[in-house]
Amino acid sequence: MDHAGKGRAGTPPADFRSTPTSTATDERSAPVVAGDAAASDSTALPHHTPAPGNGALPASLNDDRAERRRRPDRPHADPATSKAKRALDVTATLVSLPVVAVLVLVIAALVAATSRGPVFFKQERVGLGGTRFRMVKFRTMLVDAEERLRRDPALWNDYVRNDFKLPNGRDPRVTPVGRFLRRSSLDELPQLFNVLRGQMSLVGPRPIVPEEVEKYGDERDAYTAVKPGITGWWQVNGRSGVGYPQRVDLDREYASSWTFWLDVSILLRTPLTVLRARGAH
Numbered sequence: 001m002d003h004a005g006k007g008r009a010g011t012p013p014a015d016f017r018s019t020p021t022s023t024a025t026d027e028r029s030a031p032v033v034a035g036d037a038a039a040s041d042s043t044a045l046p047h048h049t050p051a052p053g054n055g056a057l058p059a060s061l062n063d064d065r066a067e068r069r070r071r072p073d074r075p076h077a078d079p080a081t082s083k084a085k086r087a088l089d090v091t092a093t094l095v096s097l098p099v100v101a102v103l104v105l106v107i108a109a110l111v112a113a114t115s116r117g118p119v120f121f122k123q124e125r126v127g128l129g130g131t132r133f134r135m136v137k138f139r140t141m142l143v144d145a146e147e148r149l150r151r152d153p154a155l156w157n158d159y160v161r162n163d164f165k166l167p168n169g170r171d172p173r174v175t176p177v178g179r180f181l182r183r184s185s186l187d188e189l190p191q192l193f194n195v196l197r198g199q200m201s202l203v204g205p206r207p208i209v210p211e212e213v214e215k216y217g218d219e220r221d222a223y224t225a226v227k228p229g230i231t232g233w234w235q236v237n238g239r240s241g242v243g244y245p246q247r248v249d250l251d252r253e254y255a256s257s258w259t260f261w262l263d264v265s266i267l268l269r270t271p272l273t274v275l276r277a278r279g280a281h
């Protein structure tokens with residue numbers, strides 16, 4: 001669990017490696033894949049939605065964790081080195097490219113026609129082993145969004161208090177097209193490029209900005225042990241509706257209980273989560 005507490009309001013939280021190069025919040029979660037099903041592997045995580053804000057997970061999830069601790073030790077598959085996981089990432093991405101390419105062209109035209117600035121937004125995120133990479137997505141904010149955040153102490157304080165994002169409907173920097181892209185998760189499509197480059201996976205913890213590392217406290221290895229994902233266990237269990245420290249616990253459970261079939265299950269559950277737009281902003 002997260003023992004570090006929330007970030008300090010008024011000043012950017014300290015990073016565990018270096019001063020971040022960006023703090024823009026053009027950010028949220030979730031993606032686009034296919035169908036709705038449950039994991040068939042006995043080690044897959046139970047499909048419970050944590051209650052946000054109270055720092056505790058449902059009793060059933062706690063009971064499941066205790067039961068796994070009583071089981072005999074057995075070899076554990078490593079998602080960071082799994083060839084099956086990488087094959088799933090590459091195959092699913094390449095198969096979806098014809099449809100994705102059309103969507104990317106249409107969305108790029110909409111973004112360019114409705115607001116000034118670049119079509120794509122790039123930001124430094126923390127990846128496998130704590131390495132940094134530039135995540136790409138469609139721009140959903142005004143071009144000076146980062147400067148607006150820095151110039152407005154009240155806006156910055158709300159951003160920090162709300163787990164490094166602003167409450168739904170209260171971010172003046174989001175464009176009308178950007179609001180739709182966020183709610184539908186279509187702004188995440190360009191991250192398939194990060195997947196092909198091996199910086200991200202289709203399934204994994206949501207990629208965090210460097211300031212968020214302190215939220216993981218002593219559990220930061222639970223995040224850095226796997227590649228961040230476009231979708232993941234947190235995303236299909238509430239997305240932005242589930243804050244820290246529950247998010248840390250979900251990331252730890254995913255890393256420690258990973259199986260290939262758990263990834264397949266999460267991918268199948270993702271479209272319904274996107275359609276419901278639960279926790280999306």
